[in-house]
Amino acid sequence: MPSITSEAPASTRNSSSPLTSEQIRIAVDEELQRTPFIDIHTHLFMPSLGKLGLWGIDELLTYHYLEAELFRFAKVTPDEYWKLTKQGQADLIWQTLFIQNRPISESTRGVVAVLKAFGLDPSAKDLTQAREFFGKQEVSSHIRRVFELAGISEAVMTNDPLDPEEAPLWEHGAEPNDQFHAVLRLDRILNKWPEHWQVLQGKGYNVEAQLGGQSITEVRRFLSDWVKRMNPVYMACSLPDTFQYPEDSLRGRLLKEAVIPSCGEHNIPLSLMIGPRYQVNPAIKLAGDAVGKANLRALEHILVEFPKVRFLASILSRENQHEFCVYARKFANLMPFGCWWFLNQPSIVEEITRERIEMLGASFIPQHSDARVLEQVIYKWRNTRRTMGPIFTNTYTLLAEDGRAVTREDIRDDIKLLFRTNFERWVNLRDGRGLVSAA
Ligand code: FIX
Ligand code: ZN
Numbered sequence: 001m002p003s004i005t006s007e008a009p010a011s012t013r014n015s016s017s018p019l020t021s022e023q024i025r026i027a028v029d030e031e032l033q034r035t036p037f038i039d040i041h042t043h044l045f046m047p048s049l050g051k052l053g054l055w056g057i058d059e060l061l062t063y064h065y066l067e068a069e070l071f072r073f074a075k076v077t078p079d080e081y082w083k084l085t086k087q088g089q090a091d092l093i094w095q096t097l098f099i100q101n102r103p104i105s106e107s108t109r110g111v112v113a114v115l116k117a118f119g120l121d122p123s124a125k126d127l128t129q130a131r132e133f134f135g136k137q138e139v140s141s142h143i144r145r146v147f148e149l150a151g152i153s154e155a156v157m158t159n160d161p162l163d164p165e166e167a168p169l170w171e172h173g174a175e176p177n178d179q180f181h182a183v184l185r186l187d188r189i190l191n192k193w194p195e196h197w198q199v200l201q202g203k204g205y206n207v208e209a210q211l212g213g214q215s216i217t218e219v220r221r222f223l224s225d226w227v228k229r230m231n232p233v234y235m236a237c238s239l240p241d242t243f244q245y246p247e248d249s250l251r252g253r254l255l256k257e258a259v260i261p262s263c264g265e266h267n268i269p270l271s272l273m274i275g276p277r278y279q280v281n282p283a284i285k286l287a288g289d290a291v292g293k294a295n296l297r298a299l300e301h302i303l304v305e306f307p308k309v310r311f312l313a314s315i316l317s318r319e320n321q322h323e324f325c326v327y328a329r330k331f332a333n334l335m336p337f338g339c340w341w342f343l344n345q346p347s348i349v350e351e352i353t354r355e356r357i358e359m360l361g362a363s364f365i366p367q368h369s370d371a372r373v374l375e376q377v378i379y380k381w382r383n384t385r386r387t388m389g390p391i392f393t394n395t396y397t398l399l400a401e402d403g404r405a406v407t408r409e410d411i412r413d414d415i416k417l418l419f420r421t422n423f424e425r426w427v428n429l430r431d432g433r434g435l436v437s438a439a
Contacts, residue, residue, distance in 0.1 A: 024393055024400065025389075028396065028415075031415045035420070036151055036420075037151060037153070037381060038419065038420050039369050040338070041156055041158070041183075041236075041314070041368035041370055042368065043158050043370065044374055056135075057090065057130040057134050058090040059373045060111050060375055060376065061089070062089045063372060063373055064284075065107040066097060067089075069107065076092065078285075087131075099125065106344070106345055106346070109379070111379075113378065113382060113383075143179065143374060146377060150369075154181060156180075158236065159183055159185055159232070160185045162196050170226075170229050171229070181232075182231060182233065184226050184232040185235075186235060189259075190237045190251050190254055191237070193254065216254075219254065220265075223259070234271050235268060236312075238274075239273065239274045240274075240276060240278060241293060242294075243298050246305075256305075260309055268310075269309070269335070269426055270309065271314070273314045273340065274299065274314075274315050275293075275320065276292075291342050292316075293319045294315060296320055296324060299313060310426055313336060316343065318343060321351075322355060325359045325360065328356075336365070339353070340368075349387050353388065354391055357391070363422065366418050367384045369381060392414075396410070396411060
């Protein structure tokens with residue numbers, strides 16, 4: 001597994017001379033390999049958040065993507081599966097998807113790539129060797145090694161201020177880590193206010209079930225308190241495929257009157273992740289979510305109403321991607337990111353990325369991993385680099401054919417823009433300049 005080298009490849013010495021199409025291909029692959037990416041959306045956790053952080057072979061195998069695939073092959077019912085121990089579940093998935101059948105799906109092949117990256121046997125008849133290896137790892141040094149193998153410098157987390165396990169860790173002062181950035185995730189507030197308003201009330205915020213009285217002011221105070229506590233690079237929420245805006249609803253009011261104004265006040269973006277059809281099959285738990293085509297007029301109305309607020313957005317349905325790309329041409333305060341979840345398949349990543357380059361140039365963020373288990377970043381970013389190589393080679397070959405000489409510097413600068421600087425600027429990370437003036 002190539003790791004990120006600091007020294008530039010020998011052929012970079014003439015980085016400003018025009019490249020032939022074969023040299024373009026080599027330069028693209030080398031610059032993709034040597035540029036450390038920022039992983040802008042994951043479910044990974046910094047070491048001080050303890051057991052929330054998942055890693056090792058049993059967690060890799062019981063990933064909800066693989067659980068969904070297990071139920072297609074094995075006779076086991078979900079009820080029977082959930083009664084197994086974590087190791088029992090992992091053993092069943094290994095035997096079913098990796099021994100009795102061939103690991104040819106994106107997610108099963110990913111586990112093969114991770115085992116290979118650590119020199120473990122991807123054809124082992126059981127998990128003894130893998131469990132022994134991961135059992136010996138110390139989490140902080142393991143994280144550094146995994147990030148190096150994945151070619152990422154840092155990962156952006158998903159942090160839920162209303163998660164009963166996570167919130168106390170922050171309230172007691174979770175130690176920051178320079179390889180992780182926090183995100184204030186607001187699904188419980190925006191999508192499940194009826195079930196959660198009393199948690200805020202119990203923490204001293206004077207809020208009400210129907211958002212009466214001081215509720216909006218108090219939600220904004222809650223958000224400000226958590227911005228101070230977490231120092232998030234952005235706020236985020238996932239919204240269903242049925243999401244409408246404006247909407248005369250608790251969610252509509254919370255977005256319009258509290259969350260988006262708070263992002264403007266704190267000069268941080270709001271990430272809108274639109275399109276899941278939640279829990280179409282609750283029996284398989286996290287694996288039970290599906291996808292639906294969203295009405296992107298909702299996104300359009302938000303962008304028009306809040307021109308001074310910066311938005312990140314990822315849309316889950318493949319059928320929404322073209323209009324999503326057109327919206328990014330209309331609104332400079334919209335930063336499209338990633339090929340999310342069911343879109344993170346090479347065949348679809350290629351289609352989406354090519355149309356984004358054709359319509360947006362290098363003014364978007366091509367990918368995030370959405371990793372839930374630490375070592376997944378190794379295969380998710382390996383696959384991204386493998387898919388992006390031919391796309392960028394084609395892009396620069398066309399530019400050279402149409403008459404503009406292409407240098408290695410051009411390629412390096414665009415890869416850095418796409419996988420680092422666009423995000424750094426958007427969230428004012430380090431000395432980034434916002435691409436859109438702040439509120
Ligand atoms: O809302 C989200 O952050 C989604 O990415 C997750 O809920 C989803 O389960 C996932 O991990 C997809 O890759
Ligand atoms: Zn996610």
